[in-house]
Each structure stands twice: as C-alpha cells, then as structure tokens.
Amino acid sequence: MSELHIYNSYTREKEKFVPSVPGHVGLYVCGPTVSGESHLGHARPYITFDVVYRYLTHLGYKVRYVRNITDAGHFEEEGREAVDKVAEKAHLERLEPMELVQKYTNLFHWGMRLFNNAEPNIEPTATGHVIEQIQMIQDIIDKGYAYEVNGSVYFDVKKYADKYPYGKLSGRKIDELLETTRDLDGQDEKRNKVDFALWKKAPPEHIMRWTSPWGEGFPGWHIECSAMSSKYLGEVFDIHGGGMDLQFPHHESEIAQSTIAHGCAPVRYWMHNNMITINGKKMGKSYNNVIKITELFSGNHPMLEQAYHPMVIRFYILQTHYRSTLDFSNEALQASEKAFRRLWEAYEVLQKLTAPLNNTAADKELDEKVNRFCNECADFMNDDFNTAKVLANLFELAPIINGIKGGQIKQDALSAATYQLMLDTFKTYLVDILGMQPLQVQQDGKIDKVLSLLAEIRKDAKARKDYATSDLIRNKLAEAGVMLKDEKDGSVSWTIE
C-alpha cells in the first residue's frame, strides 16, 4: 500500500505527506471574494480541494477545513459603483456593502451545494476578523517590519528579504522586483514598490471602514488569510491551497507576514491548482471571457450550446489532474456529460447485478485484472490526487460490468469477493471521494409506478405485434425526456432526463 504524496509548490517536489499533529490535518483554502458572481474558473479550486478534503478524511485524518470569505476591501458592484458610494445619496439608495456581500455569499453557497462540495468546518469572514488583523499588523510593526505612512501601513519587503527567502514560493528574485520599480516613479508612500499594504487608509467615499491605531481604514488584501488561518489552524499548519495565480503576490505575502509575526513559515505543504482556459486563454475577469456558474447551469451564455449539470462540470474538472490547465469547450463538456452518464449507469447496473456465490473466479485472469483496477485507485489518489487516473480505472470496469449484464461475460467469471470489491470501489472512490452524484433527480416512486404501467401496456402491444402503439408510447415518452430501453431479458428500463 502506497502512502500519500503531495506536490508541494514551495519545494517544487512531490513529498510524502506527514501531518504535524498525528491524525489531524489543518487545511486552509483561499475562498471567494464576494463582490461578484463566481465563474467556472472559481469552481476548480473548490472542487479540487473538496476532493483533497474528502480524501484526507477517507484516510482517517481528522481534518479541519477552513475556507474564508473575503468580504472586506474595495467593493463595487457592476453598474452600482462610484455614484452609489457617494455619501449624499439617500441611505436606501446607497450601495450597502453588507447587502452586496450577503447576496453573493448566498449565491456562492448555492453553487457549492450543487457541486456537492462538502462544507468547510470553518468559513471565517474577513469583516469578522478585523481585530485579529489589526493585532497582527501591530505585531509586525513592533517587530520592525512594517511602517505607517499617512494612516496606511506597509510591509517592508526589502528588509524582510535581507533575512528571509522572499520570492521562493513564486520563483521571484527580490532584486528583479526592485528594479521594476523604476518605471513607476513617484510611487506614493511606499519605501519600495515591492512593499505591500497591510492596512489602507480609507478615503472619504470608501464605505467599508474600521477604526484602527492608524485611523479609519480597512485591511490590506493579504493579511486576512494570515490572521484567520493562524487563528483556526495554528501558526504552522499543514496544507494551504488556492489557485496558481495567487502564488504571487498573495501567498508570498502571507508567508512574509506570518514569518515575522510568528517567527516561522506558516505552511508545510502549498498546493496550487492550475487555471481553466477558454480558447487557450485563462478565464478571468480581466480577459472578459468568464462564464458564470449560474450561466453554466442555465446554458444562458452566448458561448454555451446547452446547459450543463453541476455534476458534469465536476466530472469534467476531475478528469484532469489539478495541476494541468484545463481548456473549456462545449465539445469537452458534452464529452464529459456522455462519459459520466455511461460510468454512472455502469455503477447502477453493478448495484443491481446478482453477485455470484462462488468463492473462486471462473476467469482467473479477468478476476485479477478487476482486482488490479480497483486496488490501483488508492495508489493513484496517493500520487498527488490523480483523479484522472482513478476515473480511467473505473471506466475500465464499465465494459466488464455491462458485459456481465449483457451475457458476454459469464456470471461466475468473477468471485464473490471481487464483486464486492468493485461495489466498494465505486462507492468509495466515485461517490465518497470524488463526490459524484447521479444526474437524475431521485423520484418519489409515483413516477416509477406510472412508467411501469406504460411499460406494461407497451409490452402487451408488442406481444400483439402492435408496433404502432408500442412505438407511440416510447416516442412520446422520449419527447417528455424519458428514455425507454428494452432489455435483453424482456424487461424495460428507463432513464429520466
């Protein structure tokens, strides 16, 4: 049995995973900024790290999963910005930050539920942790690595870099970063361009503001993650995840802040998922090429040929290793939809198969193959969460399962134990770890009764060779989104769109 290895972005190597506290894992993932709707690109880290969370739990770790909500900062809502921020407006007409935050937080949660992402154990908000952030900033000032200018506080990166390996995570060299300073002369209050804000003074029109030792303002972008992760996971915790684009400057800054405040680097394993691209370009706000999650689910977007079920998106994401880029296209999503449908149906067939009672397999070679397919899944997950390979192996089982049902493979080809192993593998990997759910809505049984009746009438018609009637039933049901299938044994099954 293999052991879990994780690719650590910090060392750029796969490392054996050993938690700092035996049996426990602290997992922190950068959450959404709730000033707008999440798009497909955002879905990737949340699904990726959901699987990480599920897998660690499966391995028996007690995981504390923390994912923040960034609800503080410089907030604008499309079409409601600038003007709304003017304080003279009547109160109810004004953009109320918490209203905005509430709206998009709810929408985010809605999306996460549909993706079947497990809820984090703690979902701290930045606005709820301003005190912790202020304390941390003060601590950094006291230690001489931050300075205050006109009500804002900046981190002294240059001083930090003299003593610590600033830029290691993102592969940046401090000297080069300092050099680029030249093209931006007159660079306001910072001592060096590389310095970043820990606290920003709030201009009069800024609506989100808190009192601090340095006047009214709001926390800088990076400090919230450091303050909240250390509060809930400790000064050193195991895994920090997020998108690759956050490596610099966000995560680099986190390391610097925490190193000064706590005297040690905060994270043991850094994990970064790659981007989703569209026509080869990163999907992102600045490229104006995003497809929002609501649009994906509804199909309401010029680039979408159809709506896509959340499980199809999830499957599509998990069919690729998380560190590879993943290109969006209707073709790819449609392929995923078909593929997932086939895989899930094989799983359902498997559950209905009558397992043999024999303890020995008639087809030893096949039996061994199936065992290998099943047992390899653990190795694949242990190899830096290779969900793509896990799915490939499950697909290998599909023709075997269908073959048994269809009679191409004899019932006793596999041993009873192997049947059970297949069942366990699907349940454990597809359902529990990859978090997949059926596309079909669970029916309450009434529909099934109606369909049974129709199937029976059709069966009678067929027996009388009244194909006009039997085809009418099938065609009309197809129009309604119900596919009837005549099985080999004379029974009829159906799937509902």
Added chain:
RNA sequence: GGUCACGUGGCCGAGUGGCUAGGCAGAGGUCUGCAAAACCUCGUACAGCGGUUCGAAUCCGCUCGUGACCUCCA
C-alpha cells in the same frame, strides 16, 4: 522585458526511460420488430532538429509555437 510552465492521435486528456491510460467522436460487426443502450474489433500519436542511452513522448541542448505570473484575479 524578466521569471516560469506547456506543446500528446479528429477533439479532450493521463503518462517523470522499455510493459505504448481513459473519455468523446468516427469505422466495421454482434444483439434487436425497430430504436436506444450494451458488447467486440479498429487508430501505434507524442511541435521540429540534434544529443545522451542497448532503448525516449518521458533526460539534455537549440529552434518554433502557445500560455501564465510580474497589477485585482481561483
């Protein structure tokens, strides 16, 4: 400009030296009143050029191409 990735069959995508994933699409076949599904068979691909090696998609070098980060960004 600097730094770093990547370039796999029609499409999507695994793969860190030999055992040549997987999915979708396509072709042929079996089954079937028809249909759908399912099953069987079929593709020897790794940007180009050199090099290392008994042997490279996989290691090294160069060339070309694409992208990411350097500013808010999952």
